[in-house]
């Protein structure tokens with residue numbers, strides 16, 4: 047196993063960046079296809095023969111069982127080819143008691159008469175056209191015996207249990223430290239259930255060729271879905287080819303897969319015809335996954351000078367009745383501020399609700415909404431600038447593990463952000479600044495999000511034209527994977543960007559874990575770098591051994607790759623010429639990355655600071671973000687343009703979390719009240735004012751051989767808290783129950 | 799039902815199920831899949847196309863209602879290798895990430911610019927006496943029917959601004 051120290055010590059083309067491809071604001075590789083509408087997403091892929099269309103029927107109770115299901119009318123409906131319920135769906139692999147993200151396992155569809163949550167799929171109708179399938183689906187008559195669902199999380203807060211395999215972490219003596227602290231904060235914050243609302247609903251187009259299945263679907267993890275599907279169908283994984291070339295947003299919600307994939311595969315086998323199935327927008331809300339609600343109890347104790355002496359976040363959250371997923375809203379606090387006495391942990395309530403899972407920055411996105419506001423409240427109590435309070439409590443080493451930080455530029459993010467934003471000019475007293483009907487306020491918050499590296503493989507080929515092809519079973523969910531892989535390839539092999547092809551999103555390509563947890567670029571990219579280095583080595587060996595090459599005889603270690611030319615000293619030839627002579631069919635090399643054996647000896651995170659200016663209309667309770675600035679430190683940046691888009695995108699998610707986004711459970715049915723995009727309010731164009739994201743120069747040599755880290759989830763972490771703090775500065779009112787909608791804000795303003 | 803729709807300049811004679819939306823006719827019947835389905839309920843704008851030059855949500859309209867109409871979809875705006883200026887601007891400004899809302903954003907932007915050129919006011923328009931100034935607020939208001947969950951909103955404003963030829 048490699049060591050972080052080797053990564054640090056070993057130069058490579060990405061670090062050297064001679065051609066300047068790394069970091070550059072390169073346009074998206076697949077961009078021309080996307081702006082012309084010619085990138086085929088899962089439902090749009092052309093199958094080998096005309097497809098049949100599937101429409102799913104979803105449960106209308108949250109708990110109980112199906113007592114009768116009458117499909118005669120649906121079966122007799124025009125164009126219907128097949129109707130399946132739990133009574134006649136083909137056999138599938140058994141569902142394990144509990145499942146997780148990374149271990150493939152069967153996910154059988156339509157398994158029994160039991161209903162575990164509202165919106166669970168209970169039937170599928172396949173017909174010759176979408177219209178006929180829709181009409182027939184409406185004729186499936188389901189009779190239920192409904193149990194009273196355990197659906198209202200806030201009624202069951204004291205029933206939370208320790209998540210499996212976890213413990214609270216306590217350092218020092220929190221209770222004593224908190225009791226002795228002269229200045230304290232002790233409050234409870236609530237964050238709501240949130241839906242991913244990717245613009246592309248989950249969808250699959252499937253067909254069989256003999257006993258080989260091809261599925262085009264929309265998932266973040268290629269191999270995981272391929273293997274799980276094979277186990278569900280009880281066939282060898284090599285008989286399943288899973289393609290996911292273009293994905294209309296994931297955000298964690300496509301980390302797993304759903305009934306569209308399984309049922310399209312089964313139905314296309316049954317009918318010997320391609321089948322496509324898409325979720326409706328309404329089905330997306332219940333039938334996929336969501337970020338669960340949390341209740342976070344934050345306690346801070348400090349000296350009058352502003353030193354934290356005690357710090358605790360205890361989170362209660364929920365998952366589905368058969369689940370394990372825990373929204374780890376307390377975890378990030380373990381690495382953020384120094385305090386000798388600390389206590390963090392989680393309690394999990396299993397409910398008759400749809401399946402909870404990861405959504406963009408699981409943990410941090412929810413947790414920063416409490417602690418980063420609590421810090422603002424503490425600063426006010428102490429009469430200290432909230433940024434200075436954070437700087438005062440900046441730890442030298444990870445405050446919980448005592449490990450050194452790989453690199454930590456949080457203070458620099460805050461200081462530089464403060465200067466650019468004009469933080470020093472703000473009015474300390476809330477409610478003092480007015481602009482017409484708006485009361486103006488500014489707020490700030492820190493951002494932190496962990497960094498990960500997972501095992502991955504990749505292959506690089508060069509053909510007789512000198513064109514490099516990167517192949518990897520990786521995904522691009524809008525993150526920029528295609529583009530950064532092309533940049534790494536161009537830089538590593540010294541070819542123009544236009545001479546790189548990228549093939550991803552295919553289970554037949556070398557496996558990579560996929561997109562999630564902001565580990566994508568580092569993981570996929572590090573494997574790509576290794577493949578590129580191995581291809582360089584293979585090319586070098588051929589060149590120095592080829593008497594027809596000017597590079598014949600070496601010395602190998604002096605070889606350079608630049609502008610499509612390989613050279614040793616002043617002897618050179620075009621890469622394409624060497625390959626054409628020696629390997630007319632091309633040459634391929636494989637690469638691989640694994641976490642370093644000693645990677646865990648460092649505390650590794652990405653950091654940032656958010657600054658926000660809002661306007662609050664104290665008559666209507668309306669809040670507008672006028673200006674947002676984020677300054678981030680996230681290792682070496684591979685592509686300035688795509689990274690910045692990821693960061694500002696995350697910041698806008700933070701605005702949504704603070705102001706508009708949240709779902710509620712209907713106590714009568716255990717359903718989510720907002721069932722579509724009319725009720726569930728994601729930010730729209732008019733909600734977002736001026737916004738900028740700055741990326742500090744940074745290299746984290748302990749993260750991976752390229753010194754890069756992720757940015758996809760950092761932008762949202764802390765952004766909503768900065769908005770909440772700005773609202774307080776504008777109007778002097780705190781709402782600790784997110785989102786801060788006009789009704790809550792007005793009530794708080796009136797109560798004051 | 800027999801229906802003839804001119805799509806991207808080409809007359810297409812169709813025999814349609816009267817329940818088929820314009821969106822599904824484009825995507826499934828004509829296999830012009832550039833127009834996207836995000837909600838099928840007129841809530842997201844992913845399905846925006848131009849009908850006789852006016853932007854509409856094609857999911858909210860039955861195809862048979864468009865007999866004789868001229869429809870422009872993203873495929874008619876420009877092609878790979880011959881991008882329309884607005885498509886190039888979206889690429890340059892990185893005005894998308896996953897790309898799923900993008901065809902709708904681009905068609906919507908074209909329709910929106912025509913509305914401004916025709917001096918049609920919006921909620922943000924403060925002066926109804928002169929030509930409309932496409933301020934950022936005006937632009938954002940007019941593009942708020944197109945959701946981008948990837949939240950490329952600032953870049954979308956920049957891209958539209960780059961081709962609008964209109965002062966802020």
Ligand code: FES
Nearest residue numbers: 838840842843857
């Ligand atoms: S698909 Fe038509 S508005 Fe969403």
Ligand code: FES
Nearest residue numbers: 895897946947948
């Ligand atoms: S680019 Fe993904 S929704 Fe707009």
